[in-house]
Amino acid sequence: MSKILNPRVGHGFDVHRFALTATADKPLVLGGVTLPDAMSLEAHSDGDVVLHALCDALLGAIGEGDIGLHFPDTDLAFSGVSSGKLLEQVWQLVTARGLCLANADITVVAELPKLSPHRNAMRAQIASTLGVDVSTLNVKATTTEKLGAIGRGEGIACHAIVLLYPSA
Numbered sequence: 297m298s299k300i301l302n303p304r305v306g307h308g309f310d311v312h313r314f315a316l317t318a319t320a321d322k323p324l325v326l327g328g329v330t331l332p333d334a335m336s337l338e339a340h341s342d343g344d345v346v347l348h349a350l351c352d353a354l355l356g357a358i359g360e361g362d363i364g365l366h367f368p369d370t371d372l373a374f375s376g377v378s379s380g381k382l383l384e385q386v387w388q389l390v391t392a393r394g395l396c397l398a399n400a401d402i403t404v405v406a407e408l409p410k411l412s413p414h415r416n417a418m419r420a421q422i423a424s425t426l427g428v429d430v431s432t433l434n435v436k437a438t439t440t441e442k443l444g445a446i447g448r449g450e451g452i453a454c455h456a457i458v459l460l461y462p463s464a
Contacts, residue, residue: 308352313451327418340369344379
């Protein structure tokens with residue numbers, strides 16, 4: 297219990313709409329994993345809502361604003377960038393403060409595609425990017441029961457919450 301003294305909690309949320317047509321140069325990437333589904337998300341970067349929400353949760357936990365503050369969509373340097381690269385930079389800010397990840401809980405909200413076949417690959421990819429044990433990460437998915445824009449299949453949203461604690 298002593299390692300959880302002075303915990304830091306952060307919550308992140310992101311949403312992106314589907315592009316009208318899928319393009320091969322912008323595949324559907326979620327949790328750092330390229331999915332085989334023929335869909336593309338509209339975004340300045342690769343549109344990975346999972347990693348964007350996780351970045352926001354981590355930034356919130358350390359009191360450093362949000363992903364838009366650090367990687368603005370007005371900066372051409374971030375056009376088409378891999379969200380895994382953004383997560384690496386955010387994680388450097390976290391570890392520079394002497395903090396470790398107790399756990400992250402991520403909820404993807406989407407009617408499609410089906411995410412259960414990709415859940416473990418997403419967990420493994422995120423764990424690899426952060427250099428943490430996969431057991432510290434949970435990825436789950438839910439639908440909106442056909443309600444609203446997400447329910448109509450217009451896009452994907454994601455919530456993430458993290459608990460950080462000081463490293464020993």
